[in-house]
Amino acid sequence: xATLLPPRYYGSIFHIEYTKDEKGEKNLEPxxxxxxxxxxxxxxxxxxxxxVQISTNNVQEMKRGKHGVHCKYKADNKIQHIxxxxxxxxxxxxxxxxxxxxxxQMPNYNTLPKVIPTFKFEMDSVTEELYQNLINLQTRFYSxxxxxxxxxxxxxxxxxxxxxxxxxxxxxxxxxxxxxALLTEIRRQFFSDWCLALLxxxxxxxxxxxxxxxxxxxxxxxxxxxxxxxxxxxxNTTDLYKAVGEMCERxxxxxxxxxxxxxxxxxxxxxxxGYKAQPCANQAILRVLTRVLLLMFCGxxxxxxxxxxERLVIRTAEFTxxxxxxxxxxxxxxILRKTVDSFHNELLRFMDTRxxxxxxxxxxxxxxxSEKIKNTKL
Numbered sequence: 192x193a194t195l196l197p198p199r200y201y202g203s204i205f206h207i208e209y210t211k212d213e214k215g216e217k218n219l220e221p222x223x224x225x226x227x228x229x230x231x232x233x234x235x236x237x238x239x240x241x242x243v244q245i246s247t248n249n250v251q252e253m254k255r256g257k258h259g260v261h262c263k264y265k266a267d268n269k270i271q272h273i274x275x276x277x278x279x280x281x282x283x284x285x286x287x288x289x290x291x292x293x294x295x296q297m298p299n300y301n302t303l304p305k306v307i308p309t310f311k312f313e314m315d316s317v318t319e320e321l322y323q324n325l326i327n328l329q330t331r332f333y334s335x336x337x338x339x340x341x342x343x344x345x346x347x348x349x350x351x352x353x354x355x356x357x358x359x360x361x362x363x364x365x366x367x368x369x370x371x372a373l374l375t376e377i378r379r380q381f382f383s384d385w386c387l388a389l390l391x392x393x394x395x396x397x398x399x400x401x402x403x404x405x406x407x408x409x410x411x412x413x414x415x416x417x418x419x420x421x422x423x424x425x426x427n428t429t430d431l432y433k434a435v436g437e438m439c440e441r442x443x444x445x446x447x448x449x450x451x452x453x454x455x456x457x458x459x460x461x462x463x464x465g466y467k468a469q470p471c472a473n474q475a476i477l478r479v480l481t482r483v484l485l486l487m488f489c490g491x492x493x494x495x496x497x498x499x500x501e502r503l504v505i506r507t508a509e510f511t512x513x514x515x516x517x518x519x520x521x522x523x524x525x526i527l528r529k530t531v532d533s534f535h536n537e538l539l540r541f542m543d544t545r546x547x548x549x550x551x552x553x554x555x556x557x558x559x560x561s562e563k564i565k566n567t568k569l
Contacts, residue, residue, distance in 0.1 A: 194247045199342035200226050200286035202497045207283070208276040209233060209242070213261075219276060226286050233273075243273065247289050255284040262287070300344060301508045302351040309355060309515050310363050317364050324370040325350040331374060335419045341491040345500045349484045352511040353377070356477040359470060376465065378424045379458050380481045381488075382417060386431070388552075388559045389413040390451045393435075393444035403442055405547070410435060410444075412552040426454060476514050479527075479567050483507050486531060486560045489553035490538060499537050506530040520569065528565045535561040 203226045208219040221236040233242040245264050252263040259276035260283055277283045285299055300322070312318055325347045333341075350373075357376070358369055392413065395406035414435050421428045430453065434446035471477050483503065490500055506527050513523035535557045542554050 194289045195229050196226055196231070196247060196287065196289060197285060198228075199344045200497070201228055202226065203286050203501075204498060205275075205277055205279065205283050205286070206236075207233075210274050210276075211272060212274065213272040214274075224275065224283070224287075231287050245273075250289070253284070253288045255280060260284050260287065300348055300351070301504050302348045302511075305508050305512050306351050306355050306515075309360075309512065311360055312364060317366070320366050321351070321354070321370075322347060324366050325354070328370050328374050328377075332377065335423065336416075336492070338492060342497075345487060345504045346484070346491070348504045349480070349487055349507055352507050353477065353480045353484055355511055355515060356472045356480055359472060362469065372465070372469070375424060376462075377481060377484065378420050379461060380478070381485055382420055382424060382426060383455055383458050384482065384485060384560060384563070385413050385417050385420075385556060386451045386454060388556045389417070389435075390447055391559065392555060393438060393447045395444070397442070406444075407439065408547060408549070409552050409555050410438065410447075412549045413556070416552070426457075428454070472515065473569075475567055475569050479564050479569075480507065480511065482560045482564050483527075483531065486534060486557055486564075489557045489560070490534065492553045493538060493541060493550060495538060495541055499534055503530055503534050514569075524569060531561050531564050 205224040205226075207222055207224050209222050209224075210217060210219045212218060222242060223234045223236060223238060225232050225234070229248070230244055230246045232244040234240065235242060243266075245262065245266075249265045250262060251265060251270065252261075254261040254263075259274055259280055261272070261274050264271055264273070275283060282299060303318075307318055307321075310318075312321075326343050328350060329343055329346050354363070354369070354373060357373055358365075362369070389410055392406050392409040395402040397403060414431070417428065417431070420426075430450040431447070434444070434450045437446060438444040466474060487500060487503055490503075507530075510523045510527040512518075514520050535554075538554045538557050542548065542551050545551060
């Protein structure tokens, strides 16, 4: 049975230099390294030819050096050596090394060196408690959906960014109570944005061929998601169900507007009451970060490529630190908006030939999330 590489790195691409010199000093050649589930492959720099593919079962030893990684492996019943030089040595080592009970440690969270220091926690145990509780939050959030939970690192990284702007430093160490409240607020934001997307989908043009059919598929799929989360936030969706039923039976979507507006007004009041009871650093930035989190959720549900997820996480963490420190905020927000737009476009490209698939609703929602983020005034 094959041993597996860390799932969070599946499909990662590294630009490296390699040599089969055991000391890693001679004849370095540029190349591409791609990780899989139980092996990794090295290709020539132009992607045209494979250099070597190494199965985890054949790896004898993996050593990390200052500027690279040395791999000793078995091939053709002989011990072989290959050395990888990379600007991202730590990440490369983690990506191609099988985790065991002896080597497992706190994962390489993007937010650990960037965002966590802004909390000024007195003990490392508080940081560990925060990450563990956010991992549990992810599990609870995804438990509402009939899907496999994705790799924890990217989602938890974005949760840290949301947590940073939801809680001030004098209350940030009250982890358990904060995380429970945060889950409810994220679910409310999910509910609100899914309702807004449903409302837009319901505004179809009856003169356009197939518009009603396409709209109805999106609306009913979104309503399923809304239903799965309604009990957890005590939302009364009776009027919305009736309005969608009228659309299904008669093609009349006029009452959906009133039903959605009524619920959103209630949620706006809940948000304001929550902020009064527990002030946040900045409501507009908090709303942006929560929507980026939901955008990633859409990508996870579509199983988008890990490289796209990673790019979104990195830019969001950079924006979070810049926003908290009030340092080049507009410049970093511009970069984040561009990344968000690119992420949505990638989802659209990924699903472009499957527009009548129920999963296409996540592309539809991502368009709304992207637009809301881009139009936010900080």
